[in-house]
Amino acid sequence: MAHVILGLLLLAPQSLYGLIKSFEAGVALFYSASSGSIKRALDTLLDKNLIEVASTEPGGRGKKVYRTTEAGRQEFHRWMTGELSGADLETAALARLFFLGLLDPADRPPVLRRIQERAAADLAQLTALKKHLDTMEVPAEFRDVAAYQRATLDYGIASGRHALTWFGNLADRGGPQTG
Structure with missing residues (x-):
């Protein structure tokens, strides 16, 4: 899931709510995730410095908007161009296909x-x-x-x-x- 989130954040910086909506709007066709699992993946990505908080909206809730770091872009590229892992080929293949346009045409x-x-x-x-x-x-x-x-x-x-x-x-x- 972390790599899917990196891909979504490469498309555009997003809040947790935005990521949940992005999953619902397209990613859920091949990859299901709960809001809790998305939040946990965001926390892990933050801990690994693969994403960062781009901004925090003022106010009571202080909604955070996340974006990828250079390390996150490199990790995403490594995942996209690496071997497919996991038992479910369809999920692994469609996750990469969904984001394939983010790679250089030669890749x-x-x-x-x-x-x-x-x-x-x-x-x-x-x-x-x-x-x-x-x-x-x-x-x-x-x-x-x-x-x-x-x-x-x-x-x-x-x-x-x-x-x-x-x-x-x-x-x-x-x-x-x-x-």
Whole structure:
């Protein structure tokens, strides 16, 4: 979540309330977060000097507006251009895709290729699992359960194929077509 917040703050300095609204307005399509988790991530980013308080509004509540520091910009770039981590490819890939326009054009295709490579690796694992399961005999009392578990695996394979193709096509085109 910290990297998503860094990306949002690179787009524009924001308050906690603004970040919550930014999550609701777009980021929540691929990354869910509570206001408490956003606040905790902000505190961590402040402690690591990756963000700073840009201003504090006068008045009773003293709303703070945050912005990234140079160290925060560097950390964001390292995350964007680094290896995808975590078990959930979709969240990792879409978080980077959402902010890909913040990178220099030359840095974008390698990010898309890394996503494509991860999709290929995940798909290979699922395909190997399917091959293994095809060799197993399922006891009669578990066939209904196994059928739906297999349907779940089939969905994962179809989703992996789609991700592999979609990110490959996007990389081949050099990004989305604008205009």
